[in-house]
Amino acid sequence: MNVLISSGSGSTTVSIINTSQNSSVNFRSTKPGLLLFPKPRSPAISVRFSRAAIDLNDPNWKSKYQTDFEERFNIPHITDVFPDAEAIRSTFCLKMRSPTADFSGGYPSDEEWHGYINNKDRVLLKVINYSSPTSAGAVCIDPDCTWIEQWVHRAGPREKIYFRPEKVKAAIVTCGGLCPGLNDVIRHIVITLEIYGVKNVVGIPFGYRGFSDKNLAEIPLSRKVVQNIHLSGGSLLGVSRGGPTVSEIVDSIEERGINMFFVLGGNGTHAGANAIHNECRKRKMKVAVVGVPKTIDNDILHMDKTFGFDTAVEEAQRAINSAYIEAHSAYHGIGVVKLMGRSSGFIAMQASLASGQVDICLIPEVPFNLHGPHGVLKHLKYLIETKGSAVICVAEGAGQSFLENTNAKDASGNKVLGDIGVHIQQETKKYFKEIGISADVKYIDPTYMIRAVRANASDGILCTVLGQNAVHGAFAGHSGITVGIINTHYAYLPIPEVIAYAKSVDPNSRMWHRCLTSTGQPDFI
Secondary structure, three states, X not given: OEEEEEEEOOEEEEEEEEOOOOEEEEEEEOOOOOOOOOOOOOOOOEEEOOOOEEEOOOOXXXXXXXXXXXXXXXXXXXXXXXXXXXXXXXXXXXXXXXXOOOOOOOOOOOOOOOOOOOOOOEEEOOOOOOOOOOOOOOOOOOOOOOOOOOEEEEOOOOOEEOOOHHHOEEEEEEOOOOOOOHHHHHHHHHHHHHHHOOOEEEEEOOHHHHHOOOOOOOEEEOHHHXXXXXXXXXXXXXXXXXXXXXXXXXXXXXXXXXXXXXXXXXXXXXXXXXXXXXXXXXXXXOOEEEEEEOOOOOOOOOOOOOOOHHHHHHHHHHHHHHHHHHHHHOOXXXXXXXXXOOOOOHHHHHHHHHHOOOOEEEOOOOOOOOOOOOOHHHHHHHHHHHOOOEEEEEEOOOOHHHOOOOOOEOOOOOEOOOOHHHHHHHHHHHHHHHOOOOOEEEEEOOHHHHHOOOOOHHHHHHHHHHHHHHHHXXXXXXXXXXXXXXXXXXXXXXXXXXXXXXXXXXXXXXHHHHHHHHHOOOOOO
């Protein structure tokens, strides 16, 4: 018997091949690494990861896996291209309480300050030691769930830096849609750059478009400009989707003399940032490209959460509470709330869990039927008969199979979704009319209200630290990286590892089970 694991298109295929009987069985999982096969009984078993085929019967397979992991999660550095790049003592020191005016007298420092991160510091990526593949939410490397430590690079200021602050021109761009916290991140990137001694900081207006549109001028940024921008939602720099080619963007970066580039955006934007990083390397340009993951859906791999998510969950409570009041106050009232979540149902799940007012939570990761003996509508009838009212919370990407597929895409290349909220509202009205029961159905879509608010306290802290660590990573000489929070600690990750596919809710996770416990809903299949 052979076992082969292959990843791609946002999922993992596990193939179990019985060579003696010339047969095979395939499993598909949206969680690469979750193995659902019996304990090895044959010396021919091997597991293929992203870069290496690993024989589980090889006594050294664990060390080989760790070596492969370390290669994948190694973060690029400018010395990879410029081996003779000069390292100087960091100008970032919090014992120096005023911004550096100039460096005519040398670089100020305090050799006894112990606030720097050692380059060998690491953060543990996985912290649960699962004993069995059948444990809720288990992510196992082999059928025995062998524990293997997986370490990633700790974020923070380094004692040595690879850019002279007086020679830095830093640029910031915000791409995609709006998200609470954008201004907070911009603010702290600018403030931290100034603490290092950088005087030339600009914003690129309206996403990548700002590199090609001659009518869009750079926006000079300073502490004075950004001091109070976090008090408002939106983005000081503006946002847009799409833009010029990678080659055109790098041409513009070269023409403008930019050597630090901070990119705020989601998976697509990060893919662009990684392509820009690679093109700069190809041209042997000394440019640090650093991403800050921005997705309100919380669908970035490996990270505890992305900025804007906590705010979105908090704001969603207002919509859910309004739907509850409308439903509870009406005769046979039903409230339907549609929340963000194209392919990941984290907002709908956590908002439902937090509110305690949701009876049915529908997410893209868990299939459901509207009609039939086990469908959503049948359960709604039960809720109306027993409770008198009901509230449904649905993620925008759920139930798309019920809607017409137009194959249309937006400027970012994302599929244009049908409105599942309106569909559920219409089907609910139709169903109750057909069975002769009066029902008052209200539909609320708070999407744009949520996107436009300022960050709450939790996201404000997250944005502050992400912005600071993005600058630390750039000055440390890293490029092609992004910064995120992993098991409550901040870390740097190579961009390709966080954009391989979108993170999604595991239907066997404890958090989804908690949500089901809260709503009391059955399976709708």
